Amino acid sequence: MNTVHIIGAGLAGLSAGVALASTARRVMVYEAGPTAGGRCRSYFDRELDCRIDNGNHLILSGNGATMAYLGAIGARSTMRDPGAAKFPFVDLATGARWTVAPGPGRIPWWVMQPSRRVPGTKITDYLQLLALRKAGQDTTVADLLDRPGALYPKLLEPLAVAALNTPPSEAMARLLGAVVEETLLAGGAACVPLFPRNDLSASLIDPAVAFLQAHGGDLQTGCLVAAIHTEAGRVAALATTTGPIAVAPDDAVVLAAPPWIAASLLPELVVPDTFQAILNVHFRLGIDPGPVGFIGVIGGMAEWVFIKRDVVSVTISAANRYVDLPAGEIAARVWPDVQAVLKIDMAMPKVRVVKERRATFAATAAQETRRPGPRTRMANLVLAGDWTATGLPATIEGAIRSGQAAAKLVQAL
Ligand SMILES: Cc1cc2nc3c(=O)[nH]c(=O)nc-3n(C[C@H](O)[C@H](O)[C@H](O)COP(=O)(O)OP(=O)(O)OC[C@H]3O[C@@H](n4cnc5c(N)ncnc54)[C@H](O)[C@@H]3O)c2cc1C
Numbered sequence: 364m365n366t367v368h369i370i371g372a373g374l375a376g377l378s379a380g381v382a383l384a385s386t387a388r389r390v391m392v393y394e395a396g397p398t399a400g401g402r403c404r405s406y407f408d409r410e411l412d413c414r415i416d417n418g419n420h421l422i423l424s425g426n427g428a429t430m431a432y433l434g435a436i437g438a439r440s441t442m443r444d445p446g447a448a449k450f451p452f453v454d455l456a457t458g459a460r461w462t463v464a465p466g467p468g469r470i471p472w473w474v475m476q477p478s479r480r481v482p483g484t485k486i487t488d489y490l491q492l493l494a495l496r497k498a499g500q501d502t503t504v505a506d507l508l509d510r511p512g513a514l515y516p517k518l519l520e521p522l523a524v525a526a527l528n529t530p531p532s533e534a535m536a537r538l539l540g541a542v543v544e545e546t547l548l549a550g551g552a553a554c555v556p557l558f559p560r561n562d563l564s565a566s567l568i569d570p571a572v573a574f575l576q577a578h579g580g581d582l583q584t585g586c587l588v589a590a591i592h593t594e595a596g597r598v599a600a601l602a603t604t605t606g607p608i609a610v611a612p613d614d615a616v617v618l619a620a621p622p623w624i625a626a627s628l629l630p631e632l633v634v635p636d637t638f639q640a641i642l643n644v645h646f647r648l649g650i651d652p653g654p655v656g657f658i659g660v661i662g663g664m665a666e667w668v669f670i671k672r673d674v675v676s677v678t679i680s681a682a683n684r685y686v687d688l689p690a691g692e693i694a695a696r697v698w699p700d701v702q703a704v705l706k707i708d709m710a711m712p713k714v715r716v717v718k719e720r721r722a723t724f725a726a727t728a729a730q731e732t733r734r735p736g737p738r739t740r741m742a743n744l745v746l747a748g749d750w751t752a753t754g755l756p757a758t759i760e761g762a763i764r765s766g767q768a769a770a771k772l773v774q775a776l
Contacts, residue, residue, distance in 0.1 A: 365613040366391055367773055368601060370588045370628075373401025374759055375747040376619030377571040378432050378766030380580060383773060388615075390580030393603060395587035398564070399572055401621075402722065403759060405562035408715050411647040411674065416563045417717055418643040419669045419678045421525075421657070424448075425546040425553025426760040428767055436570040441560055443655065448554035452481075452517065452659040455703050463518060465551035473551065483513040491519070492547060495540030501728045504531040504539050521659050521666060527726040527756045528639045528680045538726045538756045556657070558669070567759070591616070591628050597743045610743070615773045618739075619747040619766065622724065631740070635724030635733045635750050640686040642679040644697045647713045649673060652705050663700035675701055682722075690716035723757030724750050737769050743776060745769045 367383050369376045372394035380390040408415045422429050433439045450463040461482050466473035473479040474489045494507055504523045509515050520531055526542045527534040546554050559566035572582050590602040598616045601608040610616060618625055622634035657669045665677040677697050694714045724730050734752040737745045747769035755761035
């Protein structure tokens with residue numbers, strides 16, 4: 364049986380492995396870090412004395428590759444599914460609260476019901492979304508969608524920042540269009556927001572590793588691939604921190620490491636080189652904050668507040684503007700927003716600020732031209748990662764699609 368050697372146990376590498384494990388190949392995954400998961404992982408935090416996710420992750424039911432992956436690894440039921448598309452918001456300036464609730468069908472009858480729309484918006488405002496289909500290569504989200512009225516600041520801007528992790532004045536409208544096409548424009552049934560019942564690793568990572576092992580594959584953590592040796596246009600060996608790994612003539616390699624690592628291993632590769640941070644601020648409340656869920660925040664430093672038992676986690680995207688502030692200052696600035704959202708009045712509890720400095724590549728037109736396809740000049744080496752040319756921004760869905768595309772290429776070798 365030939366072996367597929369996968370470098371990197373993020374979602375791209377794991378999804379490639381899952382797709383290949385049930386074919387007649389042995390899958391070996393080499394991960395530099397102590398655990399699998401990459402930018403989508405959970406761990407025990409000593410300060411908070413509980414497990415947390417590196418950052419809140421939301422997927423939508425229209426993320427087809429992700430849903431198929433969850434099904435394949437038997438983890439679909441580990442995702443919290445509210446059963447309908449509902450996006451609650453609060454405006455901190457006015458205290459107003461509303462819920463955007465797209466109806467399930469493809470035809471957006473829901474925009475006719477004021478109670479399902481953003482307050483102060485008209486039916487015709489929502490037609491702006493169709494303009495995304497005609498966005499030019501260099502058109503930014505702000506160029507296309509920032510129009511007078513409430514729809515942009517109270518829905519489109521927060522959704523765009525969450526999906527693209529890039530300021531709308533720089534973010535590529537076409538990438539937002541690709542997300543919107545498969546979700547909002549596909550109807551509410553494709554917009555049901557899902558997040559893990561327990562944590563990211565329990566839903567998206569650990570079941571995938573178990574699946575690989577059950578199919579004869581394995582994961583080696585603490586195994587950093589430091590060099591790729593080639594011979595006659597093929598990868599012949601990997602140099603790793605745990606020793607050399609021979610790549611047999613009929614073996615294949617999937618390089619699923621982040622772009623800067625991929626470029627260091629394959630110097631001819633052009634990859635995205637500008638990034639945006641995401642901040643997550645986790646507060647261990649010590650009291651029951653109310654029903655599990657999330658809420659979008661308008662007019663605060665906090666952008667999304669996730670309520671998960673007694674941990675409340677705040678997400679701030681496109682966060683290069685804040686990432687160099689001291690953690691204590693970030694927490695102190697975010698805590699009043701959390702109190703307003705939860706309608707509580709208490710001293711700031713234990714907190715952990717997680718700064719993911721290179722959370723995603725910047726979703727700009729310039730970076731888009733730097734995203735390579737999965738093929739390389741080496742006959743037995745393919746690329747995967749949210750930064751490859753998936754047509755989507757850097758998301759779980761993009762990472763998983765890239766892994767599945769890499770697996771298809773490997774099968775065709
Ligand atoms: C805070 C945060 C919040 C996010 N929120 C969302 C969200 O709500 N929804 C959404 O869809 N997406 C979200 N994302 C994006 C999503 O997490 C990523 O798109 C996805 O996890 C990327 O997976 P990947 O496999 O492409 O890359 P990675 O997760 O970066 O995986 C690469 C792996 O390669 C390993 N590696 C690196 N170098 C080597 C080496 N030399 N040898 C071996 N292994 C190596 C790394 O340790 C890592 O495990 C978020 C990201 C962050 C950081």
